[in-house]
Amino acid sequence: MKNNQFAHIATPDSQKIAELEGIGYLTPEMLASKNLAEVWRELIIRAFPQALTASSQSEKLAALLADENTNLLTYTDQGKFSVTAFYNVALQLLEFLPTIDFDFSNPLDAMKKINLPYIDNISTTTALFSAWYELLCTHTKNGQLLLDNLATQGFFVNFYGKISQPLFFNGKAQPVFDTDRLIREVVYVESSLDTDKDGKLDLLKVEVIRPVETNIGLRVPALYTASPYNQGTNDEDGDKLMHSMNVPLIHKVPNNTTYDDIAYHSPQLSLPDPRVTAGTTTEASETFSREFSYTLNDYFLARGFAAVYAAGIGTMESDGFRTCGSENETASTVAIIEWLNNQRRAFTNKTDNVQITAWWCNNAIAMTGRSYLGTLATAAATTGVAGLKTIISEAAISNWYDYYRDGGLVVAPSGFPGEDADVLALECFSRKKQAGDYLTVKNLFDQHLQQITEDQDRTTGNYNSFWDARNYLKNIKNIKADIVMVHGLNDWNVKPRNVYQLWNSLKELPVTRKLILHQGQHIYINNFRSLDFTDMMNLWLSYKLYNVPNKAAEVLPDILVQDNLQAETWHNYQDWDSNEPIQNLLLQQHELVPENSELQDGAAHFQDYLNEEAFSLYSSNHSLWKEHLLQVENSPLKNNRLIFKSAIFDEELLLRGTPEVTVKVSTNKDHGLLSFMLVDYGSKKRLKPIPTTLARKSLGLGYHWREDDLTEFTMDKETPWKMISVGHINLQNRTSLWKNDELLPNTFYPVSLKLQPTFYKIPKNHQLGLVIYATDMRMTVRGNEEQSYSIQLAESKLALHLSKKS
Structure with missing residues (x-):
């Protein structure tokens, strides 16, 4: 794992000690002592608030190792203290495992690798208190602050019923309420x-x-x-009201x-009296x-x-x-x-x-x-x-228009086709x-x-007064x-x-x-x-x-x-958008090429019709449809989309903001739509689409209180591509979401739209792909008409912000 903490506040030593006193961690005896081993031992004992007797506390100490061969009870009985032993114990308190997550001979290596805070010179009790403060403010292997872990074991119970104000530690409220x-x-x-x-x-x-x-x-x-x-x-009523997505796109006057x-x-309303x-x-x-x-x-x-x-x-x-x-x-x-x-x-x-x-x-x-x-x-x-x-x-x-509509089209939120x-x-x-x-x-x-x-x-998909109110x-x-x-x-x-x-x-x-x-x-x-x-x-x-x-x-x-x-x-x-200049990649047959490339005129064509069997299959299996749509070789949908791919990138690039597509398009009908996907092509292990549950009910939210599961995105098996962004537009909404443009059959029109914004790293040796199609089985209406589209290549482009900086 890698520890990422953005809420930790750098705190002076004097304030650290005052805050440790404030939460009841330090006693006057500990503050007066100069014996590092004794003070360290007392600090650790307080990390086990569930241990209520001296015998139980000794058992907790004996369960920890100070070094490879000596448990902590024995180590401190001998009056020993070292930075190495301190962080060996610290890592165990943070739920890291010896020999798996760290080596007893050099725990600081693990601290650096995991990105955990540490102090490499602990020669005074002040430094010891400072290091302990940092430890309490450090996340455990299982995802929450060590101090929060102690709270779930009852560390703050002594405050129950005795406090009239919240208690803050490192700038954050502590669980002192029952x-x-x-x-x-x-x-x-x-x-x-x-x-x-x-x-x-x-x-x-x-x-x-x-x-x-x-x-x-x-x-x-x-x-x-x-x-x-x-x-x-x-839910049952909602399911019954769901609208059919298998309806044709209409011509809008x-x-x-x-x-x-x-x-x-807003209307003027006459309201009842209070x-x-x-x-x-x-x-x-x-x-x-x-x-x-x-x-x-x-x-x-x-x-x-x-x-x-x-x-x-x-x-x-x-x-x-x-x-x-x-x-x-x-x-x-x-x-x-x-x-x-x-x-x-x-x-x-x-x-x-x-x-x-x-x-x-x-x-x-x-x-x-x-x-x-x-x-x-x-x-x-x-x-x-x-x-x-x-x-x-x-x-x-x-x-709300951007939730249920897109570019003059009825577009369902993913996973809920037919909802409105x-x-x-x-x-x-x-x-x-x-x-x-x-x-x-x-x-x-x-x-x-x-x-x-x-x-x-749902007839026109236009932006109107209903959506303007929302x-x-x-x-x-x-x-x-x-x-x-x-x-x-x-x-x-x-x-x-x-x-x-x-x-x-x-x-x-x-x-x-x-x-x-x-x-x-x-x-x-x-x-x-x-x-x-x-x-x-x-x-x-x-x-x-x-x-x-x-x-x-x-x-x-x-x-x-x-x-x-x-x-x-x-x-x-500092910002989502990039300050880098826009890069234009022009569309050629199967390629995205730089602006200074020698261009060839011509058009690329695709259709938006499926036989009854395929239409039924893809209407109900959106994952398979997407897989076949983006599949480059031997795809059953090869005639239903166009794929344009960049050259292979020789270094990692960062894509930011809103990619914009401009195409010159014609169709054989007086109505039509275009859909676009921006795709990272290249085999690689990528993050799973949903977080993995690492531990059930492991995050305690307080003492005798509720819990939450610990989750994280983990790496998935190797995949050939990853969709980065998507966009849709009704060809009769080329200039406005509320105005209907004419669309004459077999006539080319310029169309521009911004895809969904992104923040995406494209790996070295991968290609950027632009996929152009019409019906989106997951989101748009599915008319399945005998309709074809043509894209004028020399007058079509993809504009985006790519940078070499991460």
Whole structure:
């Protein structure tokens, strides 16, 4: 393994000693002693808080080796101490294995190789304390800080019930709060919406988990996760509503539609009066047993933070309807923040009108979550709502058009062919799970859902008012919260364009932005072994929500990118786009050639029709379709695509930003589409597409508390290629997503589009390939018409940013 820690703060020796005292690690006797062996022994004993007697502690010492032939108990009984012995023991405490991970004769070699911090001269107790501090702040082989490991064994139990404020070590909050005594309560926030038109403002169910110490004066920040899924989903109904992808592309009547014609404007609504308060209280009247939690939030519940979960309008035990990304869903999300910030009312239940405030909250709120959850966090941030200090948006949508559409085409998120906004609205409308409640709104909800189906417009695939209402990028200027963005470079569900556009849109704002790009698909990364993501977020949230002066904004990298060629390797960058000049590769028969090459005129041709057997096979087996599409020799799809390959690269190159394809194309119909894949061709062992589970439930989130699996991307078997990026365009949307261009059969038209952004290392001796085809079995509609396409080679090119620097 390779240790990567970005949340560690360089700390002066005097502060290290003060912090060690603060967490109860150092006693006055240890501070007064000058005997290195004795002090070292006491430090190690405290690394076993589960050992409650002298005999148990001696057994723990005897189980460790100071050198190849001497256990630690014997070694320290003899009054010995050495740097070599210190790090032999340190590596064992960090769960590394002798003879496998390190050699007793030279542990510092292993420390260097694994990238673990060390001090090579420990000749004073001050240096010893410094080295021990660094050790507590070091990740174990199994992916979390040694101090966090000690916490799961009960190191911080002595603080339970005795602390009135959070405790920080190396700038990060520590688990000094008893999770066995967490308070769970439910409130109902009154929104400024009446989406179900019942004449009453929609109430929104909120689940709160907070430390018991808040009852005696502690005020804590809130980690708020807006999850439309956490009250259940209607999966069977969603499956029934899925749209067929086996429909033809239509000819769109040419028009001169402008953006002003389709721009969304919020309607003026007449809302019901607020409820009349019948009383106030500080005690909830409803509780719950288990939330649909996020393990990052679980981690912070032991550290002086509250976790808040709300599913929003149209979910079980809340009022209203789901609207799939509209401004009403944003308002529903923001309403909870306003309650947490003492700007909005909530009630103990839906009938008594007894008001309850978030009196336990310090008015500092962060939002967390992935996918729809991160999307709503992004949406909330674009309102500039007070109290929202930061969001951690993972795999988040910034523009819903880029989720369900692409270039004037209906394009499914990978893995969900046929899903659309109406399907997601129905799936998340968990009010349906309570029959009595559902009966009161069934007819109106059916009409509401039908309106979504109509407005989303699967017929043309154009950008319209419906999608403009769900484009958060329009409101970027309102953002005041600092933002941490996390996204997978191989996420073909919420495609990378969503985070790329958000990152670039934030450049002109006075907010701090951080970006982490991993090699995964649509996943969380807080349980990776190779990255201290949880520690990074601890540093960040301690800074943002508790005002700890840990310099998190400077310490954490602006952009952190996981290497696609080497396992467990991450790199820092200042920006996603490259400053390198654009390189143009021109299309020739089967080749991508440099601009200064001698060109030949002519066209290349492919068809977009399959016989019934092949069409049925590939419609249901997308992996096989992709394999055959990219297969160079003897492919069953050789007539259904064009492959252009560069010369073999004689050195490793880095591809950054958005590759752009320009082609001159004609088709034999009055409608058509083009799809493109950018491909790394060359046999090589690559990272597996999904993380490997290294250890089940090995990451403890606190003492007697929850756990998470340890995962990591590991190397896969050798593969002949790797898809880097993809893009699609309707040939009638050459100039605009909302304007229909004419498309005459057998007439060449210039078409340009930017592929999904990437950050990809192309290995030495590999080739870059551009694959051009029409129907994408995974994403686009599948008309399977007798249609052919021609590409004018001399007037077609691929523009990209390639650099020799890593």
